[in-house]
Amino acid sequence: QQPVQSPQAVILREGEDAVINCSSSKALYSVHWYRQKHGEAPVFLMILLKGGEQKGHEKISASFNEKKQQSSLYLTASQLSYSGTYFCGASYSGYALNFGKGTSLLVTP
Amino acid sequence: GAVVSQHPSWVICKSGTSVKIECRSLDFQATTMFWYRQFPKQSLMLMATSNEGSKATYEQGVEKDKFLINHASLTLSTLTVTSAHPEDSSFYICSARDPSGQGNIQYFGAGTRLSVL
Numbered sequence: 001q002q003p004v005q006s007p008q009a010v011i012l013r014e015g016e017d018a019v020i021n022c023s024s025s026k027a028l029y030s031v032h033w034y035r036q037k038h039g040e041a042p043v044f045l046m047i048l049l050k051g052g053e054q055k056g057h058e059k060i061s062a063s064f065n066e067k068k069q070q071s072s073l074y075l076t077a078s079q080l081s082y083s084g085t086y087f088c089g090a091s092y093s094g095y096a097l098n099f100g101k102g103t104s105l106l107v108t109p
Numbered sequence: 110g111a112v113v114s115q116h117p118s119w120v121i122c123k124s125g126t127s128v129k130i131e132c133r134s135l136d137f138q139a140t141t142m143f144w145y146r147q148f149p150k151q152s153l154m155l156m157a158t159s160n161e162g163s164k165a166t167y168e169q170g171v172e173k174d175k176f177l178i179n180h181a182s183l184t185l186s187t188l189t190v191t192s193a194h195p196e197d198s199s200f201y202i203c204s205a206r207d208p209s210g211q212g213n214i215q216y217f218g219a220g221t222r223l224s225v226l
Contacts (some may be wrong), residue, residue: 030212040223041202042153051214087152091131095141095206095213099153101141 001025003090005100011080011094012107020073020103031071032089032097033062035082042087045073078107111137113205115218122193123226130188132203132220138183139205143215144176147200151206193225 003024010018012057022031030049034042046056048064048071056062060082062073075082085104110136113143127151132142135172145153157178158166165178175197177189186205190197200222 020209032212032214034217039220039222041113041219044214044216047212047214089215091213095215096143096155096158097215101152102152 001090001092002086003028003031003100005086005088005103007103009100009104010106011013012105014107014109015077015082016085016107018075018078018084018105020105021069021073022072022090022100024090025069026092028090029068029093030091031062031068032091033073034089035084036087036102037084038060043061045086048081051061056086069085073106078105080109083107110150111135111205111207111214113201113203113216113218115126115183115203116168117217117221119222119224121224121226123200124194125164125192128193128223129204130190130201130223132186132218134184134203134207134216135207137209139186139209142180143206144178144186144188145202145204147202147220148206149200153202181193186213190223193223195225198223198225 032047033045040079051066051068054063085102088100114133116131142159144156161180161181162222167173202220204217
């Protein structure tokens, strides 16, 4: 089951904020967030395990709702280096991840 | 974070030949590794789960005889694309599960771009 990500693409000016959402039709064991730049490996950002959890730091943080069916990634005061494609990976059971289609983020000067 | 090395980064081969891609966890032991395929501007599609010392588990629609996976040690998994054809051209990425800590975080290799002529 592939989680649904939104929006598909975002263009920001440096310093603006963005929110990327990831939702599932059934409860997840965990959700993993990655950022991938063109032609490179996805880089792990963070993992959320508990319903109601929020984690991260002031610039990049994420939340996981109580039902564990929705997660949001918050990018605050965006920097040029934030550009890339963001994927959420959903774990339903076991170790495998099902990735969303990705959200393409472009931060412009 | 943990480091996963993938080799080669780019391979061009003739149709009908076989190509082997290696995935190594450099600073941790990975009992489980994963192989993904990614088409341009698309998501990562899980092909198979590779377990050390046992047979790989393939996702529906992935031909196990076409994509041979071997996970002979705790730090190395290989994917062999047998008798490659142009439709096999893609970006192949491996990941390794770090068993330490919570959540079974996967760390990714840099990927292998396969072009079959």
